[in-house]
Amino acid sequence: MSDASYKFEKSGRTLMEQLFEPPAVGKMSLVAKIVAYTFLAIWSVFVLFPIYWVIITSFKDAAAVNQGPFYIPFVDFQPNLDAWRAQFNTDLHCDLSSILRQLYLLVHNSFVFVVSPVISLTPMEPQICKIYLAFTNSVVISIASTILCVTVGSMAAYALARIQYKPKFGNILVFVALIVAVIFATTYAGIPWWASSAVALALFFFLVRSIGRYFRMALGNGDILFWIISQRILPPIVVVIPVYVMFQAVGLLDTHLALIVLYAVANLPIVVWLMHDFFASLPIELEESAQLDGATRLGIFWEIVLPLTRPGLAATTLLILVLNWNEYLFAVFIATVKVQTMPIMVAAKNAGEKGVFWWEMCAVIVVMIIPVILMAILLTKFISRGVLQGAMKG
């Protein structure tokens, strides 16, 4: 025992401590509070003002925009429905109730579209306005591609989280070499692609079975995961021309199918990456127990794993939905006429020599952001904590 002692105890608080030290663990000091809330207040203005500005601009006319800036409706300027009227069929009588009815029709018909699996759009009613077409396209494409992407992606992520794959490096090289051979045979030797691919496939299985066992070096799940995420390394602008040529070759330009598949593939790495973490964090005993209880692998995925990863699934779905909804670059190349989406509608309001139709653009933007807000509210109900509580000891 040494006599040295270290005492830090004290009572009472000096003024500086009252200002700069939190009164209790888990609280903030006065100064920190002021700084934090000031920052948050400023940030809120940054975030909320554009939304306010978009909404009021959609009720302005050309004069109110060009002579502005006017900030407060009814005080600075007289709001009107010109911009909104222009979006909907001009043949119709355009008052507020008919606009609301149009909006209702948009939502209603979108759902009709979603439930019927569509590939190319059925003929539109002639008096239907362009925004209706774009909105429906956007809804159909983003929902369908999100479902496809999240379904395939989460199944892949689950497999990678639970099954150990050990693809041999040599076999992969053989596969790549055979693909190169097929390309050469088809382009330079004039062999039909189906013949060369069939030969290559047969050759692949033969080679894997015969020399495959001499390969030692193997890849693991981590490598596969990295390979999948690496699909996002190339910026979309780099791949958009090849993608365009590819869809042109198979005759799918300007179809819903093209955009649905394209969006699903483009976002697949994000889903796999995110969901893999959620699946990996599930206690494996739940699945083992279900296996002993007699459930099949698909049954376990459906009955045990999916309900328990619901928050993660909801968050991922929301993210992908928003990414798809806002996607512009691929759409502008692939969707030339029939399947134009909302972002293209927005961009189209920049009408060249006449300048930007800000008021109309803002009306389209309002239509575009309402569903996103609704989806976010709907899905955050699922993004709740505590689903796993009670699974394990304690």
Next chain:
Amino acid sequence: MAGGGAASVKFDQVQKSFGDVKVLEEFDLLVESGEFLVLLGASGSGKTTALRILCGLETPSGGQVFIGDRNVTDILPKYRDISMVFQSYALYPHKTVAENIGFPLKVRKVEKSAIDSAILDAAKQVQLDTLLERYPRELSGGQKQRVALARAIIRRPSVFLMDEPLSNLDAKLRGHMRAELKHMQEALGITTIYVTHDQIEAMTLAHRVAVLEKGVLQQLATPAEIYNNPANLFVAQFIGSPPMNVVHGSLEGEHFQTNGAKVETAVSGRVIDGILGVRPEDCSIAPPAEGTLDGKIYTTELIGDHTLVTVDRGTDQIAVKASKDFNGRQGDNIGVVLPRDHLFVFDAITGYRIR
């Protein structure tokens, strides 16, 4: 739904290695039908691996596993007719107690009405019938444990596996659940294999105990036999609380020599590097110079019905169970009497017992 009642279990030369690490070496074990067998070992001894091989969550690197006369080495867990209670209980958190218990029948497409009555049956057996609508997060540790039990018994499997099922309960509840488990196993008559590192659970529950260490079966015998007649130094030290005293020295003929003292033993032989083992309750305290060995009191602990006296002899410490009114003080000289017939001698290097 019940199979053909209880079944025997046989491990035949089962091996398992993960990479270069051998966790189970030529493991042979025959569990009789209806028997309660405890696999006892420290962590890393291979006991859980053996259990996981039996239920099919792990594939053996060699050897075969039989349930009854079926070779189950290569079949999926769900076809083995076994159920298991996990250490963490592994309850499905999004399902109610009733849904948890009924899950094994539901996935096997049993009729709804049959499931419901089976759930009630199993729940009554573990006194859970009032909590059926709750979720696992609303249950206490002991109740969760019961749900896991009910889920395991609802199918009336031919083999019942438990992986340290009581280790997450507090001491009092553990004792209570231990008694219930034993009662239930006896009543149902299902072959049970129970993995634990807790020797008290092993002693109290088992018909027979299999002691495992480093993937090798050390001894397979009744609890009394394991306690009274340990096969080697490991078993001797693993079983018993407080553990068996070890005194280092050498065996010359019928005398064990240690640190200047000579102890008469029942066995004879010649071991240069030997260990003398004696259980604390077999030793007794004597005045200084009157015991078999002498030492100083290191510390005394009043346990309740006895006092545990630790005697320091420089090279070794010997724990002795003395009467509860023992009043020696730390540092006092004291003697320890070692009865000749309760001494075990082991080879310190191999751990073999000298008989």
